Amino acid sequence: YVAGAFDLFHVGHLDFLEKASKLGDYLIVGLHTDPVVNSYKGSNYPIMNLHERVLSVLACKFVNEVVIGAPYCVTEELLDHFKIDVVCHGRTPISLEDGKIDPYAVPKTRAIFELLDSGNDMTTERIVERIISHRLEYERRNQAKEKKEIEAFEALQRQKQTQKAG
Template sequence: MMHYGHSNAIRQAKEMGDYLIVGVHSDEEIRKHKGPTVMNQEERYEAVAACKWVDEVVPNAPYFTTVDILDQYDADFCVHGDDISKINVMTNNATLSDGTDCYEEVKKAGRYKECKRTTGVSTTELVGRMLLLTRVHHQLNENSFPVKSIENFQNNPKSRYTSGVSHFLTTSRKIVQFSNKKEPKTGDKIIYVDGAFDLFHVGHIELLKKAKELGDYLLVGIHDDKTVNAIKGSNYPIMNVHERTLSVLSCRYVDEVVIGAPYSVNEEMMTAIYNIDIVVHGKTEVFSVNGEDPYKYPKSVSKFIEIETKYSYLTTECVIERIFNNRKLYEERNRKKEEKENLIINNLQK
């Protein structure tokens, strides 16, 4: 899965040079060395390519990074997170299944650098959040809230935000690092898209790409955790609003975000930040607010467009379903990862 931890590593790597090439492993390579994938390779290639700091993507990149590979792409050095050194030093455990360090050759050649790992997130950790729950925790039923509306959810005991898995907090500095730091120019056509953007994936990315093509400046509204929980119920969202904000900001098609955006796009919202020209929504279900369509106003003034993309089939629920369908494989993958991390912690304590 492509998450904001990857984006932060990519951002740091780009600051070390002028042109950033990102190698993405195939499904086969990942299964061989790490376990089952969540997103398939085509989805991952496109997700990485959409990251604003990436200049070029190399698909089917070998897991073992050699000097020849660097020379083939005219790369001066290779960058990886500093967690790899901690694993090797503390546990004497290599990064490849055959017992060798997959960066050993480029390290010896003096063409290896490290960036700081983003704490609190990893694919393993995100999968773990989903594995803590059962399939029914993510399904709406007669005991879930809501069914078709979100009115009065703050006063409804069934609407309590229940996932509470992540306590990740971001800082103003991190927001600035991820932001584009630009405002729309006079005459720019401003497009607005809102949503949860939970487990940010290529389905979201393709929607944002298509939305940006409709204008000059893309403003993205991100609903807060309580609103998302009221809309979807159960144990959503998987990622909290801080994590979802960084994920969206890392996308090259996004110019600015509204953190904690209102669920209804009314006349006031259309002019509150910038004068919005078009409001865009994907093919996902829209819940009513007090019995009314949250996009009633932009529709009434002919400023609403619904977009269908080649990834419209891919939703957050779809990603979770993939986890559940391969639950035993992911549980074994996470168990091995936990053993390795516990070994590191024990050695550090000693």
């Protein structure tokens, strides 16, 4: 079992899910609701809504089942209901619920918790940073082009005025 936001599904998610799938014969992925993701990732997240994130995860060949609206804290009821043998988390930092409660306390107590390193450092935040960086570069490039176009237009206007005067 793994749980998370899986926002802007990317190769880092894919590598993590592939690695997690190798720890058992059936991979269940819990997806947190939009308000829950917002509470631990911040005001601009999630970028994709829960429905879009579910469809992205379901399309992954390593995933057998999705729990929509999974609890942030992995509970005994969840583990027992789905007969979960292993709970995995990747390298992203674990946010404590209400700043105090470890969401993986129950699986850790049962000694079924594993930290997985997918070997891939791609994150949703890196994708967002890349988009912002490219947008800023695009704006700078277009401002330079606009400046040249304005200068060319003004030069053409001056040339026309000179021709009329002469």
